[in-house]
Every structure is written in C-alpha cells, then in structure tokens.
Amino acid sequence: MKPKTVLIIYYSFSNQTLNVVHGLAKGLEEGGVIVQFEQLKPLQPPPFPTDSYIKALRMMFAAFMRHQIAVEKPAAVNSCDWDLVICAGPTWSYHPSGPMLYFLSQFARESLAGRLVLPFICCRTYWRLHAWEMRRLLERAGARVLSAMAVRHPFQGFWCTFGVFAKLAGKMPHFCQQMLQTYCPRFGYTQQQIEAVRNIGLRLAQALSEGNMDEKFRI
Numbered sequence: 001m002k003p004k005t006v007l008i009i010y011y012s013f014s015n016q017t018l019n020v021v022h023g024l025a026k027g028l029e030e031g032g033v034i035v036q037f038e039q040l041k042p043l044q045p046p047p048f049p050t051d052s053y054i055k056a057l058r059m060m061f062a063a064f065m066r067h068q069i070a071v072e073k074p075a076a077v078n079s080c081d082w083d084l085v086i087c088a089g090p091t092w093s094y095h096p097s098g099p100m101l102y103f104l105s106q107f108a109r110e111s112l113a114g115r116l117v118l119p120f121i122c123c124r125t126y127w128r129l130h131a132w133e134m135r136r137l138l139e140r141a142g143a144r145v146l147s148a149m150a151v152r153h154p155f156q157g158f159w160c161t162f163g164v165f166a167k168l169a170g171k172m173p174h175f176c177q178q179m180l181q182t183y184c185p186r187f188g189y190t191q192q193q194i195e196a197v198r199n200i201g202l203r204l205a206q207a208l209s210e211g212n213m214d215e216k217f218r219i
C-alpha cells in the first residue's frame, strides 16, 4: 500500500514549536508516514530576543492587533497530494503569530483548498481564540479543518507570563530570578511533553492508514 504523506508547515520564533513538531514527526514516521517540513520564513525575521523591554512590548502589542509578518511563498505545499497538512505555530497575544496570519491570508487558498488540515498550537496557556481564528481562516480558504491540538507550557501563572516576557526581551531583572526559579523553573516544553506529542503522531499515523481521520480527530 502507498505510504501516507504529511506536510508540516510551521513557524517557530523561540524554537518551542520546532521541538514539538519534531516529536510529532517522529511518531508519524514510526507509524509509517512520510513527513516533510515546510518552515515559514519571514522576509524580515523579528529578532529573538528583542534585547529591549520596549521592543518586546511593541511586538506583543503588534501581535495583539493581528499584525501580519510577510513570509516567503512556501514551496512544498503544491508539490504533492498530501494526505494531511499540519499548520503549527505559537500563540502570540491570543492570536496566531504574524507569519502564520500572513501565510493564511496570502497563500492558504491556493495551497490548502480542499486539503485536510490540522491546526497545531504551541502556547504558554491561552489557545482557544487562536484555534477559532485558525479554523475560520482555513475554512475560508476552502480547507477541511480538523479540531485544533494545543500543547501548553508545563508551568502556568503570573511568573510564567513574566518568564515568557523576560525571554522575549532577553533581559532578566535580578530581583525576579528567585521567583522564577520557584514558580516557573522552566521555559518551554519538557521531554515528557515531547514524548506525549510523539504518541499523538503515532495515533495520527494509525488514523491516516485506517482512513478515519475525520471521525477520530474532528469535533
């Protein structure tokens, strides 16, 4: 039987999504699926870290206003009759990231219409508005959209919000270090979470080969 094929289109700013999609791909490949990656590449990549509190705040505000960040036209999307396309990326100020918004508004119709698409969200905590927007934009482009999957950072609460901000700014005020060590000792995902995502990849591979993606992964 012809192996199933999955394209993972992703954007990653601080490499968290990158780690997660590699875990996902590992599971898919173990399940016999051929996986290809397509990274969304901004024409003018935002620097990480921003190296200033003001620039970090400005970036968060622009993201809140759903500011799009232009990306190169992805090459692989139309190169194959993919059985599944996964669109993965971080939540930025409640919304999809600027590069993903640009991709969806500029290229989704020509590349994703009629295709089965799984939105995959990497965030600290909040993902529901992001998931709703992904569905709306993908459906508008004519895609067949599965229920979004979201992976949240292992630690929550104020100090973790602050931790993400400090990472973004690339600055860590001395008086905060102790609090962060106590309440948010880690930025990003744990190895156990990556392992859990690998298992999701295996389940996806199984559903793809059984031909029941719609029943298993659609709300």
Ligand SMILES: Cc1cc2nc3c(=O)[nH]c(=O)nc-3n(C[C@H](O)[C@H](O)[C@H](O)COP(=O)(O)O)c2cc1C
Pocket: 011, 012, 013, 014, 015, 016, 017, 018, 059, 060, 063, 089, 090, 091, 092, 093, 094, 095, 122, 123, 124, 125, 126, 127, 164, 168, 188
């Ligand atoms: C500008 C910006 C805004 C963010 N806003 C949110 C948010 O509203 N909700 C949330 O849960 N996480 C938010 N985050 C955290 C990221 O979604 C999270 O760290 C994610 O794992 C980053 O993935 P990446 O490294 O692939 O970019 C934000 C991060 C950045 C850089």
